[in-house]
Amino acid sequence: MKRILIADDQRHVIRVMAQALERQGYRVEGVPNGAVALERILEDPPDVLITDIEMPRMTGEELCRKIQETLPARQFLIFVVTSRTELEHREWSRGIDKLVFLEKPVSMRRVIAELDSYFELNERKAC
Numbered sequence: 001m002k003r004i005l006i007a008d009d010q011r012h013v014i015r016v017m018a019q020a021l022e023r024q025g026y027r028v029e030g031v032p033n034g035a036v037a038l039e040r041i042l043e044d045p046p047d048v049l050i051t052d053i054e055m056p057r058m059t060g061e062e063l064c065r066k067i068q069e070t071l072p073a074r075q076f077l078i079f080v081v082t083s084r085t086e087l088e089h090r091e092w093s094r095g096i097d098k099l100v101f102l103e104k105p106v107s108m109r110r111v112i113a114e115l116d117s118y119f120e121l122n123e124r125k126a127c
Contacts, residue, residue, distance in 0.1 A: 003046045
C-alpha cells in the first residue's frame, strides 16, 4: 500500500485529504508542520509528500530545501500546496525534481489523477 504524508497546520485539510486518499487505497499520515514532517521522512520516507507552504515551526519551502539537502537522491514525489500563483513565489523550487505545485483550493480529483499517473509511470519504469 502506497504511503502519503500530509504536512499542514489545518487539521480539517488533513482530514478531508486523508479521507479522499484512503478511499483510493492509500495509507495516509498527517502532521502539523514541516519540522515533524522532516522527522517522519528521515525515519521512513513516504511514497509521496503533500505539504502546505505556510506552516509554523518550518514552512513547506524550508521543508523542501531540507529534504533536498539531506536526501538529494530522494525517490518520492512532493506536492506543494499554495495560494501563491506568481512565478517569483516558486523560484526557490528550481533544481528540486519530482515537485508539483497545487493551487488552493486543491482539487482532490487532480491530486488523485497526478498520483495515479506518477505511480503508473514508476511501475512501467520498474518493468
